[in-house]
Amino acid sequence: MNDALAADLSLIRDAAREAGEIAMRHFRNDPDVWMKEGASPVSAADIAVDTFLRRTLSAARPDYGWLSEETVDTPERLGARRTFVVDPIDGTRAFIQGRRTWCVSIAVVEAGAPLAGVLECPAKGEFYEAQGDGPALLNGAPIAVAPTHADPRVAGPKAMLQQAPSWMRGGPEIPYIPSLAYRIAMVASGALDATFVKPNSHDWDLAAADLILRRAGGGLVERDGAAPAYAGANPRHGALAAGSGRLLTEMRTVIAGLDGDHGGRTEAGGGETASRHGFKT
Structure with missing residues (x-):
């Protein structure tokens, strides 16, 4: 296992878990909601999680770029060798409606390819993770795609x-x-x-x-x-x-x-x- 990638995966794993706790404090608790460009909703939880992740991850890896749904994008990130690609809450509409199908998504990307990635889905009690040279895990156990069914889902x-x-x-x-x-x-x-x-x-x-x-x-x-x-x-x-x-x-x-x-x-x-x-x- 690549030590640098293992360290990145550990970093984003810990950050995602804490971000999930932040989001859960807002979940089903009537967070402030407003509409942004493209008639897409954003909540106070999205911003709180984004702020926490940007501060935490950028402090740990100041030379990495930053690309997030809830942060204004700038071309400076294009000069970075690696970039954090983040969705503070993927599934904001579900989050706002009190549905459990949403997650915190964080990836480390280099040369266009994700090298480490996590999905923290705290309302469902599920945590997905993978590294470029390791297995995909759900709550620590390996997962695999299903064989193709005659009547596929x-x-x-x-x-x-x-x-x-x-x-x-x-x-x-x-x-x-x-x-x-x-x-x-x-x-x-x-x-x-x-x-x-x-x-x-x-x-x-x-x-x-x-x-x-x-x-x-x-x-x-x-x-x-x-x-x-x-x-x-x-x-x-x-x-x-x-x-x-x-x-x-x-x-x-x-x-x-x-x-x-x-x-x-x-x-x-x-x-x-x-x-x-x-x-x-």
């Missing part, structure tokens, strides 16, 4: 599922899962077989969960079959598929055939705003 937006072949839609209908990171973690643990991801997800939704899924034997892919790259100038992504084996191969065919309205990052163009907070390339 595939989650995702209905508009994308409707484009899938009938055999892929033969399994049970999956209720909406508001946290994308948690939904991908469910694929990693075998609770789901796969999920489609609609365009406009962001690095902070994906990076930690992506690594956990890969170390569990699955993959998250773009329409060309490539793995997403993280912590670049543009944190937005196009349509994605998460799964394993033949099912993932077939899902990639589905997203590759989506029309321009479901396009990927490459269709956004070089002048697209790099972040809904931030700078232009």
